[in-house]
Amino acid sequence: MSPSHVAAVIFISAGTVFLIISAFGVVIFPDFYSRLHASGIGETLGAMLMTIGMMFMTGLTLMSLKILIVFLILLIANPLGTNMIMLAAVRKKDFLDYNEQEPADQYPTDAVSGNGGNVGSDEDENDNDDKEDDEENDGREEPCIR
Amino acid sequence: MMTHFFSWILIALVCVVIAMLVFMLSGKLVYDKMNSMFVMNTNIVFMILIFGFIDGRMAMYIDIALSYSILGFVTTVILAKYIGGRR
Numbered sequence: 001m002s003p004s005h006v007a008a009v010i011f012i013s014a015g016t017v018f019l020i021i022s023a024f025g026v027v028i029f030p031d032f033y034s035r036l037h038a039s040g041i042g043e044t045l046g047a048m049l050m051t052i053g054m055m056f057m058t059g060l061t062l063m064s065l066k067i068l069i070v071f072l073i074l075l076i077a078n079p080l081g082t083n084m085i086m087l088a089a090v091r092k093k094d095f096l097d098y099n100e101q102e103p104a105d106q107y108p109t110d111a112v113s114g115n116g117g118n119v120g121s122d123e124d125e126n127d128n129d130d131k132e133d134d135e136e137n138d139g140r141e142e143p144c145i146r
Numbered sequence: 147m148m149t150h151f152f153s154w155i156l157i158a159l160v161c162v163v164i165a166m167l168v169f170m171l172s173g174k175l176v177y178d179k180m181n182s183m184f185v186m187n188t189n190i191v192f193m194i195l196i197f198g199f200i201d202g203r204m205a206m207y208i209d210i211a212l213s214y215s216i217l218g219f220v221t222t223v224i225l226a227k228y229i230g231g232r233r
Binding site: 001005009012013015016019020022023026027032035036039043046047050054057058063066067069070073074077078080081082084085087088089091092 | 155158162165166177178180182184185189192195204205208209211212222223227230231
């Protein structure tokens with residue numbers, strides 16, 4: 001066995017181990033954001049290690065250049081996709097007061113106008129559609145930090 | 147000998163994809179299902195590449211894996227914008 005084959009076996013095994021561990025973490029964790037973090041971080045590392053192992057295997061031809069393009073695409077696209085899923089969940093559910101209002105807006109500046117309360121009333125309209133989901137998932141999806 | 151090693155890797159990746167499929171059907175939130183679909187995308191790309199190693203004709207399977215990775219990423223972005231809300 002040539003040394004390039006030995007290096008390829010080592011890198012591909014390490015990449016598979018990380019992929020298995022991150023997929024296991026997605027099933028086990030109790031909170032949605034922890035599961036998203038486990039899958040986003042572990043998958044990127046496993047993908048990078050496996051593509052480097054495959055580049056050792058094929059040698060220095062045109063095929064290794066295409067595998068390098070797969071490596072670059074996965075390096076950019078995996079964290080981007082995780083960020084988009086996170087933003088979709090945060091803007092709909094308003095988890096952990098992410099869309100916090102300014103403290104000055106909560107108190108009325110004029111005693112006459114009395115327009116203190118919620119400035120962003122659009123969030124309440126969006127959250128009313130998910131009220132059934134929130135009541136069902138309160139027993140399972142409790143936040144870890146609070 | 148190399149094909150014997152790669153068959154074990156292929157079996158492990160198939161088990162991961164099946165576990166993600168079971169998790170997708172039993173998740174309560176819609177964001178859990180989007181997350182499991184995103185995990186399955188990356189694993190299927192590597193299943194295609196490893197299958198190309200076993201079969202011998204590597205040059206055909208790399209192009210399929212390249213286009214599938216881009217397709218999966220665009221699908222995830224569009225689904226996240228559709229489910230996420232108007233802003």
